[in-house]
Amino acid sequence: xxxxxxxxxxxxxxxxxxxxxxxxxxxxxxxxxxxxxxxxxxxxxxxxxxxxxxxxxxxxxxxxxxxxxxxxxxxxxxxxxxxxxxxxxxxxxxxxxxxxxxxxxxxxxxxxxxxxxxxxxxxxxxxxxxxxxxxxxxxxxxxxxxxxxxxxxxxxxxxxxxxxxxxxxxxxxxxxxxxxxxxxxxxxxxxxxxxxxxxxxxxxxxxxxxxxxxxxxxxxxxxxxxxxxxxxxxxxxxxxxxxxxxxxxxxxxxxxxxxxxxxxxxxxxxxxxxxxxxxxxx
Numbered sequence: 001x002x003x004x005x006x007x008x009x010x011x012x013x014x015x016x017x018x019x020x021x022x023x024x025x026x027x028x029x030x031x032x033x034x035x036x037x038x039x040x041x042x043x044x045x046x047x048x049x050x051x052x053x054x055x056x057x058x059x060x061x062x063x064x065x066x067x068x069x070x071x072x073x074x075x076x077x078x079x080x081x082x083x084x085x086x087x088x089x090x091x092x093x094x095x096x097x098x099x100x101x102x103x104x105x106x107x108x109x110x111x112x113x114x115x116x117x118x119x120x121x122x123x124x125x126x127x128x129x130x131x132x133x134x135x136x137x138x139x140x141x142x143x144x145x146x147x148x149x150x151x152x153x154x155x156x157x158x159x160x161x162x163x164x165x166x167x168x169x170x171x172x173x174x175x176x177x178x179x180x181x182x183x184x185x186x187x188x189x190x191x192x193x194x195x196x197x198x199x200x201x202x203x204x205x206x207x208x209x210x211x212x213x214x215x216x217x218x219x220x221x222x223x224x225x226x227x228x229x230x231x232x233x234x235x236x237x238x239x240x241x242x243x244x245x246x247x248x249x250x251x252x253x254x255x256x257x258x259x260x261x262x263x264x265x266x267x268x269x270x271x272x273x274x275x276x277x278x279x280x281x282x
Contacts, residue, residue, distance in 0.1 A: 007055070007209065008082045010067050010075070017067060017077070032065025032077060036097035040122050041185050044085035048073035054182030055085050056193070056208050061099040061129025064092065081196070083208050099129035101144065104164075104201070105156035106173055106186040114143035114151040121150060125185035126174070127197050130157060163203035167282075168229050171198040171240050171248050171257070179255045184208070191238050194250045194257060195231065198240070204282065210238040218282040231280045232262070234269055 004024060010017040016026035037058045045052040048070070056078075058064065063079035064087075074089045109120035114136040124130070132144045135154055143151040164170050171194055180188030184197060192210040195217075199206050206217055214233045221230055230241040239249035239262075247265055250257045266276060 007084060008207070008212075010065075010077050010084045012075075015068055015075075017065075030067055032067050033094075034096045035064050035066050035074075035076070035092040035094055036099075037062045037064070037091060038093040039091040040124050040128070041187060042087050042091040043182070044076075044078070044083060044087055046085055048075070048086040052086070054180075056083050056182055057184040058087065059128045059185060060124050061097045061131075063097050066092065080200075080205060081208050097129055097131070099131045100160050101130050101132045101157045102160040102162075102201075103128040103130065103152070103156060104158050105153075106177070108152050108156040110146070111143075111151050113149065114138050114141075114145060116141055116153070123187075124152070125187055126170075127185070127200055129160060132157065164201045166229075167198045167202035167204065168240055168242055168248070170201045171195075172242070174198070174257045175248070175259065177250070177257045179250050179252055179257070183250075189250045189257065191250045194248075195238055195240060199282070206282075210236060213238055214278060214280065218280045221279050221281040223276065223279055226262075226279060227281075229282060231282065233277050233279065234273055234275075235277055236273070237269065239265065 011020055011024040015028050016024050018029040018031045021029045037060055040060050042058040043054045044056045046055055064076040066074050066076050068075040069089050072089055073086045076087055077084045103124050103126055106126050108124050110122045111118045112121050131147055133147050134145045136143050136145055142154040144154045144157050145151050178188045181190055183189040184193035196206055226241050226244045232239045239247035242248050247262050248259050
């Protein structure tokens with residue numbers, strides 16, 4: 001029997017996704033219940049404990065399937081990239097999201113009304129999905145109005161079907177974003193999160209972790225043939241090529257999303273973690 005990746009398949013000793021029946025052993029199989037994220041950022045953890053590290057994060061408006069809920073945690077699978085883990089139940093709302101607009105600004109405030117002088121109720125990251133019920137102009141600023149009556153600046157959102165033409169340019173808009181292990185948002189992000197979020201804004205869905213990306217994105221390319229948009233992988237790390245001599249990556253060295261000469265990165269990273277394991281062209 002093929003060994004399935006638990007990060008991408010919902011199964012455990014007592015329960016499994018009904019779609020995995022016949023592929024895994026479990027005493028009970030259930031169909032996932034649709035839900036969506038109702039908070040700005042929702043952490044996914046490997047176990048149902050606040051002491052567990054963050055594996056990845058979900059953004060406002062993203063859809064999940066819920067397989068189990070217990071003591072304040074829900075065991076879920078992200079619809080967009082298939083990632084499985086535990087989230088706080090209070091961060092979810094029932095049913096699939098009706099959002100059709102995407103936040104394009106790195107970060108944007110949510111106001112209680114269409115008025116930039118009002119005190120924001122929250123902030124959303126690039127990649128969040130919102131339902132827009134109308135537009136309103138006030139004092140020369142156009143706002144997208146949400147079902148709650150709250151509003152975001154209209155120029156900070158677009159139709160979710162639209163795509164950025166250059167995913168590298170999206171990553172460059174996130175320069176100086178703080179590094180966060182497991183982070184997948186413009187509030188804090190890690191190396192593979194930067195790749196995933198940037199590509200999502202360009203209309204390409206990719207898997208979450210760097211080992212998954214190294215195995216599935218595009219095809220191999222030689223290090224001597226690198227061009228803008230290629231990816232350079234190390235064991236446990238990935239960087240985006242901005243030009244043949246430069247990369248952009250979320251990294252623990254600067255603790256930010258930063259540009260770095262590729263040769264310097266290879267030397268610096270190699271000293272502790274070895275040489276690049278490969279390069280791929282999406």
